[in-house]
Amino acid sequence: MDTAESSSTSKKIQVQRFKPDDNPDKHYLNEETGLWAWLTTVDHKKIGVMFLSAVTFFFFIGGIMALLVRTELWTPAKTFIEANTYNQLFTLHGAIMVFLFLVPAVPAALGNFILPLQLGAKDVAFPKLNLLSFYLYLTGAFVAIFAILNGGIDTGWTFYTPYSSTTGGAVTTMVFGVFIIGFSSILTGVNFITTIHKLRAPGLTWDKLSLFSWSLYATSIIQILATPVLAITLALIGMERILGIGIFDPAMGGDPVLFQHFFWFYSHPAVYIMIVPGFGVVSEVISTFSRKHIFGYWAIALSSLAIAFISFLVWGHHMFVSGQASLASMVFSFLTFLVGIPTGIKMFNWTATLYKGSIDIKSPLLYIFGFFFLFLVGGLTGIVLASIALDVHLHDTYYVVAHFHFVMVGGMVMALLAGVHYWWPKITGRMYNEVMAKIACGIIFVGFNVTFLPQFVMGSQGMPRRYFNYIEQFQPFHQVSTIGSYILGLGFLMVFYYLVKSLFTGKKATANPWGSRALEWQINTRPPLHNFHHIPVIINGPYDYHKPMEEFQLGLAESTGDGHGQQSDIKVTSDGKEINAE
Amino acid sequence: MADHSSSTTHSRFFQHHFVDADQQFETAKMGMWIFLVTEILMFGGLFAAYIVFRLWYPDLFTQASTQLNTFWGGVNTVVLIGSSLTVAMAIKSAQLNQKKNIAINLGITLALAAVFMVIKYFEWTHKFELGIFPGQFYDFGGIEHEKANVFFSLYYLMTGLHGIHVLIGMGLMGWLLWRSLKNHFDSEYYTPIEITGLYWHLVDIIWIFLFPLFYLIE
Numbered sequence: 001m002d003t004a005e006s007s008s009t010s011k012k013i014q015v016q017r018f019k020p021d022d023n024p025d026k027h028y029l030n031e032e033t034g035l036w037a038w039l040t041t042v043d044h045k046k047i048g049v050m051f052l053s054a055v056t057f058f059f060f061i062g063g064i065m066a067l068l069v070r071t072e073l074w075t076p077a078k079t080f081i082e083a084n085t086y087n088q089l090f091t092l093h094g095a096i097m098v099f100l101f102l103v104p105a106v107p108a109a110l111g112n113f114i115l116p117l118q119l120g121a122k123d124v125a126f127p128k129l130n131l132l133s134f135y136l137y138l139t140g141a142f143v144a145i146f147a148i149l150n151g152g153i154d155t156g157w158t159f160y161t162p163y164s165s166t167t168g169g170a171v172t173t174m175v176f177g178v179f180i181i182g183f184s185s186i187l188t189g190v191n192f193i194t195t196i197h198k199l200r201a202p203g204l205t206w207d208k209l210s211l212f213s214w215s216l217y218a219t220s221i222i223q224i225l226a227t228p229v230l231a232i233t234l235a236l237i238g239m240e241r242i243l244g245i246g247i248f249d250p251a252m253g254g255d256p257v258l259f260q261h262f263f264w265f266y267s268h269p270a271v272y273i274m275i276v277p278g279f280g281v282v283s284e285v286i287s288t289f290s291r292k293h294i295f296g297y298w299a300i301a302l303s304s305l306a307i308a309f310i311s312f313l314v315w316g317h318h319m320f321v322s323g324q325a326s327l328a329s330m331v332f333s334f335l336t337f338l339v340g341i342p343t344g345i346k347m348f349n350w351t352a353t354l355y356k357g358s359i360d361i362k363s364p365l366l367y368i369f370g371f372f373f374l375f376l377v378g379g380l381t382g383i384v385l386a387s388i389a390l391d392v393h394l395h396d397t398y399y400v401v402a403h404f405h406f407v408m409v410g411g412m413v414m415a416l417l418a419g420v421h422y423w424w425p426k427i428t429g430r431m432y433n434e435v436m437a438k439i440a441c442g443i444i445f446v447g448f449n450v451t452f453l454p455q456f457v458m459g460s461q462g463m464p465r466r467y468f469n470y471i472e473q474f475q476p477f478h479q480v481s482t483i484g485s486y487i488l489g490l491g492f493l494m495v496f497y498y499l500v501k502s503l504f505t506g507k508k509a510t511a512n513p514w515g516s517r518a519l520e521w522q523i524n525t526r527p528p529l530h531n532f533h534h535i536p537v538i539i540n541g542p543y544d545y546h547k548p549m550e551e552f553q554l555g556l557a558e559s560t561g562d563g564h565g566q567q568s569d570i571k572v573t574s575d576g577k578e579i580n581a582e
Numbered sequence: 583m584a585d586h587s588s589s590t591t592h593s594r595f596f597q598h599h600f601v602d603a604d605q606q607f608e609t610a611k612m613g614m615w616i617f618l619v620t621e622i623l624m625f626g627g628l629f630a631a632y633i634v635f636r637l638w639y640p641d642l643f644t645q646a647s648t649q650l651n652t653f654w655g656g657v658n659t660v661v662l663i664g665s666s667l668t669v670a671m672a673i674k675s676a677q678l679n680q681k682k683n684i685a686i687n688l689g690i691t692l693a694l695a696a697v698f699m700v701i702k703y704f705e706w707t708h709k710f711e712l713g714i715f716p717g718q719f720y721d722f723g724g725i726e727h728e729k730a731n732v733f734f735s736l737y738y739l740m741t742g743l744h745g746i747h748v749l750i751g752m753g754l755m756g757w758l759l760w761r762s763l764k765n766h767f768d769s770e771y772y773t774p775i776e777i778t779g780l781y782w783h784l785v786d787i788i789w790i791f792l793f794p795l796f797y798l799i800e
Contacts, residue, residue, distance in 0.1 A: 122599035125609045190616045198609040199599075224616055228624035236627075236739075244718030245735035247631055252718070253729035258634055262627055530598070 015537045015554040020511035020524050023429065027526035042127035043529060047134050048113030049427065052420075054137065055109055056496075058100040063489060065093040070451075070485040073478045076470050083468040087154035090466060094157030095174070099181050100141055102412060103270065106277035107223075108133070108188050110419050111216045113427060115192060117520035117527065118210045120201025120536035125194040133187040140181030147173035156466065158267070161248035161259040165240040172241045175234040182231045185273075189223030192216050201519075202556075203538035210518055210542045211300050215280025218304035222269045222276070222311060230266035233259065260322055264315035272311040274408060276304055278415030279346055282368055285418050286350050287543045288516040289365040290357025294543040296349035303342035310339050320391050329388055336386035343379055347372070362514070363437035367418035370445045374410025378403060381456070396466075399459025402452045410448055417441075417495065424499065425509030429526040432502035436494065444491035450484030515549075518542040522553045593771050607773050614777035618784050621747075625788055628740050632795060635732055645725050646733040647799045649714065651705060655797040658701050659789065665694035666786040669755075669779045676772035684775065685762045691782070692755040695748055702745055709734075737796055744792060747785045754778045 028045045038046060069090050072079045081089070116124055124130050147153060151170035155163055164171050196209070196217050209217075237259075239245045246252025248259040279300075287294040294300065316324060316332030350372070359365070381403040385391050394400060425431055454477040459465075463474050470478070512521040519542060523532060534555035540547050593603055600606040636643050672687035713721035716738040720731035758775055761767065767775060 126613055127597075127599065129613075186617075186620050190613055190620070193616055194609055194613040197612060198605060224620050225623055228620045229627050232624050232627035232743075236631075239717070239735075239739065243716050243735075245716055245739065246718070246731060247635075247735060247739075253635075253639070253732045255634060255638075258631060262630075 013537070013556070015556060016534070017550055017553050018522075018534050018536075018555050019553060020522055022510045022525060023508055024524045024526075024528065026528060027429070027524065028529045029526060031529040040131070042123070042131050044112050044116050044124050044127065044130060045427075045527060045531075047130050048109055048111075050134055051104060051112060051137070052109040052427075054134075054141070055101050055105045058096055058141065059105075059492075060496075062093050062096040062101055063492065065089050065096070067485055067489055069093060070482040072468075073470075074482050076472050076475055078468075084154065086468050087466075088148075088152040091153050091156050092148060095144070095153075095178070097408075098157055098270070098274075099178050100137075100144070102274040102408060103181075103185055104137060104188070105274075105412070105416050106281065106419065107192070107216055107219055107273075108137070108184075110281070110416070110423060111192065111212075111219075111277060112188075114423060114520055115195065115213060115216055116199070117426075117523065117531055118213050118518060118542070119195065119199055120204055120519055120532065120538065121195065121199035122530045122532065124191050125199055126191050129187050129191055133184045133191070136180055136184035136187070140177045140179070140184060143177030143180060144174055146170075147177060158263060159234070159237060160263075161237065161240065161256045162250065164237055165249060172238050175237050179231055179234045179238075182227045182234070185223050186227045186231075189220035189227070192220040193224070196220075201536045201538055207297070208538055208541045209301070210280075211283035211294065211297070211304075212277075212280035214301040215276050215278075215283070215304045218308040219273055219276045221305075221308050222273050225312065226266045226269040226273070229262060230270075233262040233266065236262075257319070257322055257324065260319050261315070264318045265312075268315040268318065269308075269311040271404075271407070272307055275412050275415075276307060278371070278412045278419075279304060281415045281419035281422070282346075282350060282371060284516075284518065285364045285368050285422050286353050287545075288422070288514050288518070289360045289362060290354050291360070291515070291545050292353060292357035292543075293541075293545055294349070295352035295355075296345070297541070297543070299345050300349050303345045306342040307339065310335065310342070314339060317386055317391070320388055321395050333386055333388045333391075337383065339386075340379065340383055347376065347379075363432075363434055363441060364418045364422035364514075366438055366441045367414050367421060370441060371411060371414040371418065374406050374414060374445075374448065378406030378408075378410055381406065394459060396464055397459040398455040398463045398465055401465045402455035402459060405452050405455075410452075414444075417444075420499070422514070423520075424502070425513050426520060426525055426527070428503055428506075429509050430502045430506030431509050431513065432506055433498045436498040440491050440494040440498070443494065444488060447484050447487030447489075447491050451481050451488055452484070454478075454480045454484075517545055517547075517549070517552050519552070595766070595771050595773075603770065607776075610773045610777055611780070614780045618780060621784055621788075625740075625743070628736070628743065629791070632736055632740070635736060639727070639729055639732065642725075642727045642729055642733055643799055645727055646730055647796060649709070649712075649724065650737075650797045651708075652797045654701055654705060655793055658698050659793050661694050661698050661701070662786045662789050665691045665698070666783055668694065669775075669782045672758075673772065673775050673779050676767050676775055677769055679769040681762070681765065681768060684767055684772075685759060688755055688759045688762060688775075692752060692759060695752045695755065699745065699748055699752070702741065702748075706738075740792055741796070744785070744788055747788070751778075751782050751785055754781070 028043060032041065032043075038050070041047065068081070069086065072081050072086050072089075112124070112130065116122065147170035150173065151168065153169050153171050153174045155167060155171060159171070159175060196213055200209070236245070236247055240248055244252065246254045248254045248256050250256055283294055283300055314332060314336045316328055317336045320329050320333075361369075381399070385394060385400065385403055421432070421437060458474045458477040461474070463470060463477075509525050511523070511525045513525075514521070517540070519536060519538070520527075522536070532555070534557055536555045539554065540551055544552075596603055597606060600609065668687045668690045672684050672691065675681075675683035675687055709715075712724070714734055715721060716735050717731060720734060722730070755778070758778055761774070
């Protein structure tokens with residue numbers, strides 16, 4: 001305990017304004033250099049950057065597989081690859097996109113970078129665990145790739161038994177890989193929840209928490225509750241194949257439907273692991289570019305938690321035709337409709353935030369507009385699929401494929417791209433080409449719709465998913481869809497091109513190019529190694545655009561603040577503050 | 583709780599991203615509690631499978647359970663509960679700054695865990711001799727039920743996963759013992775003992791559920 005005046009937990013503490021530097025000489029990328037420093041870093045920002053690179057890599061691998069699948073579907077019979085290869089390709093497209101891209105994309109990449117900055121913390125609660133999480137992810141990815149090269153898998157990403165426990169190929173290795181990746185996800189969840197609870201800056205009460213942090217909190221809850229069940233399920237498939245334990249094998253007295261219960265107990269909540277962090281990005285971007293307080297702060301924050309809660313009660317809607325009791329199907333159907341409520345609350349609140357805002361359509365917001373349209377279609381078709389009578393008809397058709405691509409690509413990937421564009425200046429210190437970003441957004445939006453709208457039509461006409469051959473009446477739809485996928489691929493390549501180009505020739509970014517009030521924008525661009533040179537003191541929420549910028553840059557100087565009492569002891573009120581403006 | 587709240591920020595195990603030692607302690611503890619939740623969910627999958635198959639084949643479970651040795655299962659239960667006591671005593675010793683007792687209590691905990699695993703080893707190998715193997719390798723004629731393999735698959739899976747946790751716990755106890763002999767722990771800093779203790783209690787509690795579910799059914 002030093003000379004800190006603040007330790008007396010009085011209402012009055014001496015705070016000071018700290019203006020961020022636009023282009024400091026020292027930042028997190030050059031304070032420690034060299035390959036070894038990168039590989040052993042416990043800095044959440046570098047780990048976030050490494051995750052971002054890794055998920056981008058796997059997005060391209062998965063994307064190429066999608067293009068191959070779409071190309072094969074150009075003709076009703078064989079176009080250029082064998083049926084077996086086709087089965088492996090769509091399996092790997094699904095498995096890679098779900099486990100290696102969608103699940104870690106926003107939490108582990110953007111979340112790692114942004115969360116401690118938004119909390120005013122120097123790092124996540126367990127920095128070494130964070131690094132371990134990254135290496136578990138890489139190890140799992142390598143095991144999965146090893147499985148692909150040594151026999152491959154053709155089960156679909158869902159690994160349904162008894163097919164998965166009896167088919168050839170490297171299913172055991174693959175599930176082991178996914179098992180390891182699951183632990184990476186669990187550790188991220190443990191880390192984030194603890195960080196949000198324990199490492200918030202003085203004055204950062206729960207009602208001043210950014211909505212991105214709230215969404216990561218909800219996501220982490222799902223991660224820690226659902227992922228262990230996936231882990232044990234995959235371990236059981238492995239045991240089934242090695243020892244023939246027969247838990248899921250009806251021939252030995254087991255129950256294949258039990259596998260489906262276990263699998264969807266994880267995998268349905270996992271859908272929300274993928275989309276809820278995207279919701280957080282939407283809230284941040286919407287508020288920043290409307291220059292307006294977010295409408296319905298608590299409604300948005302708590303609806304994330306509500307989605308997390310309901311997500312655990314709806315897994316049975318994947319099993320309407322699997323032979324579960326019809327009463328169970330009715331209950332699951334009803335509960336599934338409930339998901340529409342918190343999701344709808346979010347959509348309405350975001351729209352209301354735009355109302356009478358001074359909207360500045362920069363590229364991050366444009367991506368969010370794309371998100372709105374595509375996610376709305378994805379969400380509403382989800383309601384259609386939740387109705388039992390319709391689902392019996394639409395189950396396992398292209399309608400389902402189109403539905404979850406609208407949610408996952410139209411929703412999640414658009415939100416991810418919005419987040420990447422939004423935080424790119426903070427992460428890299430560079431601005432990308434705004435015109436190209438808008439054009440790319442348009443191309444992706446058009447390409448996406450051309451790819452997946454026809455799939456709704458052919459799905460409702462009965463085209464089953466995953467089929468290699470199809471009847472000729474579907475050929476025009478498939479061909480339009482394939483052309484759309486090329487447009488979509490072009491759009492993503494364009495994004496990759498101008499983002500990478502900006503690293504070398506982009507204009508230097510200022511500390512707060514969007515004029516945001518959120519805490520991560522009140523520090524240097526790029527941030528210093530330990531994020532803050534002072535202890536930030538929070539008196540306003542992150543969306544209080546009606547208050548002057550100087551009130552968002554307050555803090556205690558490091559020397560006096562070091563070692564003062566529990567953070568929550570300090571009560572900072574607007575009235576009690578003293579600002580020593582420069 | 584002990585007096586770890588004098589909040590030295592100068593301990594050699596203090597990490598810079600925390601405000602004080604108190605915050606570091608509370609954070610580590612919360613992280614472990616959350617991790618324990620994930621453990622419960624992981625075992626939860628197996629317990630759910632147990633419930634399903636017990637409802638399907640109630641006769642099988644009562645018959646097959648007779649093959650398990652209640653006496654040695656009971657001994658193991660006492661052994662594990664005892665080790666939970668000693669790990670709690672290790673934490674108490676740390677809080678009272680009795681550095682020698684930390685090492686002694688951790689040593690006893692480690693030894694009791696080893697006793698548990700030795701008994702488990704003899705239980706398993708005895709069954710292997712009878713031909714009671716898991717899954718498709720099951721080869722035992724003593725139970726008049728065609729799905730007898732299902733019971734033993736569950737038995738091996740659940741006690742096996744629990745055993746893996748005991749082994750991990752033994753590794754952690756060994757590491758703590760080594761550190762306590764190097765004088766790393768005192769009343770100011772004993773976070774690793776505290777959170778490993780939490781983990782160890784969970785391992786104990788899971789066994790307390792496994793024991794009646796497999797050994798004591800009639």
